[in-house]
Every structure is written in C-alpha cells, then in structure tokens.
Amino acid sequence: MPLLITLGEADTVVHPDITAGFACRACRAGTSVALRLYPGVDHTNIGYDSADDVAAWIADRFAGRPAQSECNRLP
Numbered sequence: 497m498p499l500l501i502t503l504g505e506a507d508t509v510v511h512p513d514i515t516a517g518f519a520c521r522a523c524r525a526g527t528s529v530a531l532r533l534y535p536g537v538d539h540t541n542i543g544y545d546s547a548d549d550v551a552a553w554i555a556d557r558f559a560g561r562p563a564q565s566e567c568n569r570l571p
Contacts, residue, residue: 529567
C-alpha cells in the first residue's frame with residue numbers, strides 16, 4: 497500500500513529527521529513512499545497547508561493512477 501507523508505520543515509513536535517528516517521525504513525521494507533516537504537510550516541499548520549496535495553494524492557489512488565515512489569530521492 498503506498499504511503500504519503502507530509503512534513504512541515506519547521507515542525508518541533510514531530511521532528512523532520514525522525515519522519516525522514518521513518519520514510520527511509522518504509523522504503524527499505526518495500527513501501528512506495530511519497531514525501532512532501534513544506535518549508536517554514538509547523539506542526540499546527542501542516543494539515544491545512546498540505547490539504548490540497550493530500551486530496552489530490554488520494555484522488556489519484558481512487559482513480560487507479562499508481563503512486564509514484566520517491567524512495568530513490570531519500571537518503
């Protein structure tokens with residue numbers, strides 16, 4: 497099952513380096529991962545700031561379009 501992760505780079509609650517590490521582990525486990533980074537966005541605002549991207553990503557899955565993995569871009 498593909499995974500979309502949205503991450504505010506100014507998040508001090510869910511630290512970006514921990515989230516990036518989770519994404520890398522998911523990739524190594526064979527999961528198709530899309531990681532969207534939002535510069536200057538904190539934990540409080542990531543839901544609002546990423547909502548359009550999340551809705552589009554979900555709509556693509558329901559439309560039968562395959563998720564594009566970004567695992568090759570992760571460390």
